[in-house]
Amino acid sequence: MAYVYLLDTTLRDGTQGEGVSLTVADKLKIAQKLDDLGVAYIEGGFPGANPKDQDFFRTANDRLHLKHAKLTAFGSTRRPSTKAEDDAGLQTLLGANTPAVAIVGKAWDFHVTEALRIDLGQNLDMIRDTVRYLKRHGREVIFDAEHFFDGFKHNRAYALATLQAAEEAGVDWVALCDTNGGSLPDEIREIVATVVSEVRVQVGIHTHNDGELAVANTLAAVQAGARMVHGTINGIGERCGNANLASIIPNLELKLGYSCLPSRQHLRQLTSTARFVGEVANLVSHSYQPFVGHSAFAHKGGIHVSAIARNSETYEHIQPELVGNERRVLISELSGLSNVQSQAEAFGISVVGRSDDLRTLLEKIKELEYLGYQFEGAEASQELLFRRTLGEFQQPFEVFSVRVDTDVQSEADVTSQAIVKLGVGGEIVHTVCEGNGPVNALDAVLRKALAAHRPEIAHMHLTDYKVRVLDEKDATAAKVRVLIESTDGQRVWRTIGVSENVVEASWEALVDSMNYYLAIVVPQRELVSST
């Protein structure tokens, strides 16, 4: 079975997508997830153009321990008038200290003479020098031939000459880019086949989705002999996006008989990876996205259900479990119950002989998920839900009322004030606090109210706060989901709140976080320190 190398460029080309903006911490989280999925190369950024990407590579080299992927930095060929060793961009590229580098260069004659305003031979020299220089520094080198397909159509000999220049200099891969994203599968297939017969190095494909054909174009290129595929998770990227790896991977693995992940087990992480990236990039993933979408294997009752019970092939093109997704009408209560049971046991709750309670819990989970809760990213809230429903929880404090006021007098003069009344340690505490926003004020007032009876609250703090609008078409009347991450310096836990009111959703997640800390983290820590 032929192997196809995946180069994921979510962290580089993906961030060119409108509205995509990732912090260094976001990028590290995504890189780890991509390595877990098993991609061969992670293109992490363009350090020569973006100081944030320099930070990313520095931190990644220290902190990430990649099992499968080679970290790859992106840059461009040297400038026309400098030597490679004097080119600032190439120095920064080497400074990223990655095992592999990708460099983009011109392959369309028109762009050489018009955009760079140099002659065609000079561009070939730039490609040759750059590749040679990077190879001398021990890097695996991928040459991204920009506008290759358009270039080939205008001046075939010159487009091929750019690849040959890279090849002469010892390049490891030439990646053919459909930069404008408008090529058709037949053209791609024919041109890739020509390239494969004309060069000796391995060939890659890099497509964009401007014609809604990026996946088809990529598959056509692989069938014509390309062995490296560039793409992004969920297809995010400039204009209409890059080729979508979340669709390309299963098409290659399950339909065309290629291998591109370490094992079939890895393929099962596809759906969770796609959703994780959507969540971190704060881009709504489309429920009808092929393979990984929430609706991708949703069957509307009727005859479909019984037909599927007999033979799922009758109404499904693949088995959803293969990509870690699930069929939606057929979630059997039995398999659901066994999941809930094993989860309860993982929390240390004994459930022997309590199948009625488990059934109640399962109903409750389904209801909450229907309302927009997603416990995958909020295990602390999940544990609280299990403990409350199964009667294994003692509430450390009780909330009677909360109120937040925000005054905007002018842009420079905005204050929020929170007032809370709660019961803790047998007393009623009524207190007030300011913050630079309503949620910050709620956090502050809750700590203040708890401080006298539960001074240990000072040892925990919030480290992350995310807001996600559900059903965006309802605009300001839509539900929001708030995720909060907290830590006491040792453990990290996450909680969730869902409401049409962002203040209430935040409050719910905040209260859960403090409950979890006081009722679960603190007693376990005391247990550890007393033994």
Next chain:
Amino acid sequence: MAYVYLLDTTLRDGTQGEGVSLTVADKLKIAQKLDDLGVAYIEGGFPGANPKDQDFFRTANDRLHLKHAKLTAFGSTRRPSTKAEDDAGLQTLLGANTPAVAIVGKAWDFHVTEALRIDLGQNLDMIRDTVRYLKRHGREVIFDAEHFFDGFKHNRAYALATLQAAEEAGVDWVALCDTNGGSLPDEIREIVATVVSEVRVQVGIHTHNDGELAVANTLAAVQAGARMVHGTINGIGERCGNANLASIIPNLELKLGYSCLPSRQHLRQLTSTARFVGEVANLVSHSYQPFVGHSAFAHKGGIHVSAIARNSETYEHIQPELVGNERRVLISELSGLSNVQSQAEAFGISVVGRSDDLRTLLEKIKELEYLGYQFEGAEASQELLFRRTLGEFQQPFEVFSVRVDTDVQSEADVTSQAIVKLGVGGEIVHTVCEGNGPVNALDAVLRKALAAHRPEIAHMHLTDYKVRVLDEKDATAAKVRVLIESTDGQRVWRTIGVSENVVEASWEALVDSMNYYLAIVVPQRELVSST
């Protein structure tokens, strides 16, 4: 130039999409818009299965005056044990009184014996009788061969026999359905070519997007000889959706040399049609959707901009005007004076001899971007910033103070109340309103305050609300960025707000949206209607 007949099934198969629900009035509006675009057939519904669709056809026959399209009703072959003339479904289908009908029948032997539990010959009789009966009643008949491609792979002779049965009975079209949506372009091409050589009637193609290949599969079928294409606007439909006509049409017209609309002038309505359907179906259209998306021709600064100024082909696969979309130059931190200048001119602001003002503006943009603003997704706020800074803006109202209170008494009892004091039309308005969240309350109170002096505010509404936490590590004290999308049913505009206080950031984006509508959209609309 070969003509390809478009059958739009947005109103039938499209409504199978999760979350899609259209009233009769919605369907009428969409049908009119599809006829304006110039599709050949509008499949309006399944009257035998859905009484709402019976209403639709009744009303459509009375009220719609279609210039290009034939209204088409959908049904299925007669039941196994009845005669066609006694079959209730077929009576309802004829009762829709449409010039054309589409009937679905089984083409996969397995489904005949397993789902229908009849023998293979009986199914052929059902197809033959049904087509003959509908032809006798003067209808143009399209036979939708369900699961045709899977059926062909399992039992080629039988799949072809179903088409031949329809042909013998006088069918006008056989449409080959990739019901499970998992076929690959090569398979489709080969099978369609075989069918075209084996039957004498014209062939159509009906694909689904489960492999993210529906557009490619459709194009492959047309290249193999199919002359009717089934699809939906924006690709809405069950599971992962149907083939997306908004991408298929320009690929056929502009790239493959087929004709499928009455004229190139009609093609220019593609973008507005796609956005209209998204709006009426209440499905957020994706900004990066190929051809018709808001980001489809958005360029980020630097060398791209100057290259495009010289020759747009260098970074665009087609000219955006051909499909009624537009080029957008994204102003970002990297951009220079020339970007700002060309942007100002695009807004219709004369900047000749004002390079000092432009420099001030550029400084301001950079400062705001440093603070977390991102104008690439918020052109309306960008235009307001340009106009304010260049002295080309008259504020329609002035805000003196705003206050929002949120009370959480219990999970079920949460209210937000907003109080605003503003100046409009020479008066001071002081008013209060409730909402199901602080932002919803702000939206409501602002409309209420403006209603007396600017009643046109009722014609715009918010369609999307997004919150992004910047610097997430600061948790609840972090800055947030709010993006709001609004529409008056024709134009769509986006605004932005950034603050450490989510209420203030939302308020800023809301006020910008209403300012933009009142000061820019309304006067332009009046200009158009008075000429």
